[in-house]
Amino acid sequence: MLKLTGPAAIAGVILAFVVLHLGFPPEAHDPRTTGTTMLGGIAFLLMTSSVLLSTRAELFEEWFGGLDRMYQVHRVAGTFAALFALVHFFGVPKELPPGADPAANPLFPSMPLGMLTLITLVIGLFIALNRKIRYSRWRPTHRIMGLVYVLAIGHFMTAPAIFFERFSASGIVLMLAAAIGVTALVYSLFGMNRRTALPFTIEAVNALERATEVVLKPVGEMLDFRPGQFAFVEIEGKGWNEPHPFTISSAPGEGRLRFTMKVLGDWTRQVREELKPGGNVLVRGPYGRFDTAEAGPKQVWLAGGIGLTPFLSTIRAMEPGDPRQIHLVYAAREERDAIFLDELRDRAAALGNVTLVPLFSDEGNFARVDKMAENLPDPLPSYDYFLCGPKPMVEGLVKDLRAAGVPRSRLHTEAFEFR
Ligand SMILES: Cc1cc2nc3c(=O)[nH]c(=O)nc-3n(C[C@H](O)[C@H](O)[C@H](O)COP(=O)(O)OP(=O)(O)OC[C@H]3O[C@@H](n4cnc5c(N)ncnc54)[C@H](O)[C@@H]3O)c2cc1C
Structure with a gap:
């Protein structure tokens, strides 16, 4: 499951920015400028979070609960960044306030850069969220988001002080974020985010x-x-x-x-x-952080089809005498599809602490929480659940387990997709 340390850190930075921006607004700001530049700043901080997550840093895996979760947050942060950027774009004053000196407050090149940022952002987001584009084509085109990020920095760094005061409290936060974000962007774009x-x-x-x-x-x-x-x-x-x-x-x-x-x-x-x-x-x-070794002594593993693979590694590594009590529910379309079923049966018999429950949908048997409640020796909330399989199956089971009183901290899922 998604760990909350990472999202809380993002929320904390955004909150600090908002407090500084509203608490110490640049002198020349009217309320509309303060509000809309704040939205632009939030959009930029969300973009920076997205860029940081693409570094695949091990520390972030710890904070977010694995690389699959990091990519999910990366996507959500990017989408919200685009929404905030849109509201900022349409709301921010397009002209200098009356009395402001145009020579001392040039709108060029900030204004066209802002427009360009928005256009590339909309194109980039369309590509990023379009599942019809094949992954091999999608990956290189998604790099357009790096350009969006650099354009956004160009936009606010060249904005007149009347809109963006660099050395105001919130301005310093944005400049720091830009410095960290550009470093992260270069790191990822040049492939340094890949492990050896x-x-x-x-x-x-x-x-x-x-x-x-x-x-x-x-x-x-x-x-x-x-x-x-x-x-x-x-x-x-x-x-x-x-x-x-x-x-x-x-x-x-x-x-x-x-x-x-x-x-x-x-x-x-x-x-x-x-x-x-x-x-x-x-x-x-x-x-990845899909680690059954770190959970409690009573565990239910729910594998759907190819979602068996993380459990295969675990069960192959287990030694007799393992103190855990494990129920492995292996759901497949039909027995023929249930790869490694014989090996699992042998391992379960040899280990003694693993109860194997194969379920075949062609026989009308599905992984269901009400059946688990009937068949497990202890109440549902006393187990840790590890789920890996097709998204609808995992989402449905998580929903039903939560409804049955299983705490979120006992639900561990692995997603087999990043976008
Ligand atoms: C953390 C994780 C663990 C996985 N473990 C397994 C496993 O043990 N066994 C297994 O069969 N599958 C696993 N997958 C899924 C596997 O990566 C995809 O099925 C495979 O990459 C599909 O490639 P394709 O070109 O044949 O299919 P496509 O039809 O091109 O892609 C099918 C899906 O895979 C995703 N995908 C395709 N290429 C990539 C790529 N290069 N990088 C990331 N995602 C991609 C696409 O977004 C799409 O959702 C795992 C995925 C993830 C994210």
Whole structure:
């Protein structure tokens, strides 16, 4: 789940800005200018948050609860920034107040820069939120948001003092944010936000039902990860495009990395049809905070389809004598689709503390909270829940679990998408 430290930090900075802006407004401001420049400032701070989140910094993973959550907040902050920027644009006075000297308060180039910022922002937002654009095309075009950010800085830094007083209390906050934001932007745009790539060779490519298991052998250093974490997989060679994120489905001690990839679009289909042992792969990571080791002794793991992968790694890593009591609900369309079911049955029998509950929708069995309440030995709020699977399934279960009295802090979800 989203951790609240990160959002609280963003809200805190915005609140401090608002208090400083309203408490110590520049002398020449009328109330309309104060209000609309405040909205512009909030828009800029939200944009800065969005830029900072794209650095993928480990500290932010801690504050927000994982990289998937960081990208969700990145999107929400960007959208709200655009809304505030729009209100600022339409509300802010377009002329100098009566009596102001136009020579001492030039509106050029701030005004056209503001207009340009808004136009690129609207185009950028249309691209960012358009799910019809394929990810491989979407990613490079999304970089237009970097230009929006720089234009926004140009807009307010060249604004006449009557609209933006640089060394007012709130002006200093915006300038500091701009300095940090530009550094973060350069860091991300030049790829410094990517963790060090470790080289691997492809040892095996195993075809499963509607999925492919890729087994990687380290060329040198092995990736240090915890069960439940994911990494970016970058296949070397022509035609493989950008890195793709996948949960590591092997256990940390195996000496190999295994990824189980559902065939979904062009890239995963290419993996299935063209990937051969012997090729080279770069792996960057690990990322993610979907960690069952940090939760209580009673746990329910809810896996929908390919959402099994983080649990696979965990169950493969578990040793007999593990003190936790685990109920693994594995929902799939039909038994044929439930990959690794036999291995899970064997592991559950060997470990003794794992109760496996396979559910197949073609037999009319779905993961349902009322059924869990009937079948779990203890009341629902006494368990920690880990959910990974299709978005509607996870959202529906979270809603029902909350309604059944399960506290938010006991619900842990992993989203298999960033945008
Ligand atoms: C944290 C995380 C863990 C994941 N773990 C697994 C896993 O263990 N097994 C599994 O089968 N799938 C996993 N996925 C999903 C997997 O990354 C996508 O299914 C895959 O990238 C689809 O690529 P495609 O070109 O075949 O499909 P497309 O049809 O092009 O894409 C399908 C979806 O994947 C997203 N996507 C596509 N390319 C990328 C990319 N380069 N980076 C980020 N998102 C992309 C798209 O936005 C789209 O929503 C995970 C995703 C995330 C974010």
